[in-house]
Amino acid sequence: MSEDILTLYSADGQEMRFERVAAVRLEGREYAVLSPLERPAGMGENQALVFEIRPCEDGRAALSIVTEQSVIESVFNVYLSDMLQRTEEQARRKDF
Numbered sequence: 001m002s003e004d005i006l007t008l009y010s011a012d013g014q015e016m017r018f019e020r021v022a023a024v025r026l027e028g029r030e031y032a033v034l035s036p037l038e039r040p041a042g043m044g045e046n047q048a049l050v051f052e053i054r055p056c057e058d059g060r061a062a063l064s065i066v067t068e069q070s071v072i073e074s075v076f077n078v079y080l081s082d083m084l085q086r087t088e089e090q091a092r093r094k095d096f
Contacts, residue, residue, distance in 0.1 A: 006034065008063060021048050024078045029053075031075045032063060050075045 004020045018034035025031075030053040036043070050072045051063040066072055 005037070008034075018049075022079045022082070023053075024075050024082075026071075026074055026078055031066065031071075033075065033079055 006018045006020060008016050008018060010016065017037040019037060021033040021035050023030065023032055032051045032053055033048050034051060035048040039045070050066040052066055054062045054064060056062050066075070
């Protein structure tokens with residue numbers, strides 16, 4: 001199984017599988033942008049969810065879904081900016 005596929009469990013034990021799209025650091029916090037492998041009703045093909053990554057005492061990480069629209073938009077803006085920068089760097093390397 002790819003390391004970019006994550007299995008998460010809800011508080012009631014429901015299993016959901018996600019593809020990792022990106023990890024973003026913003027204002028001292030870490031976020032994961034995840035795309036569900038099985039899309040809930042009403043969720044578009046190119047949509048993803050944002051989760052805050054929080055360390056646990058046992059060394060693992062806990063992911064909490066972000067619902068605050070301003071944080072979601074900021075995380076996606078950082079992600080898009082990073083993607084644009086990588087694309088520009090790849091284009092420069094091809095020119096050499």
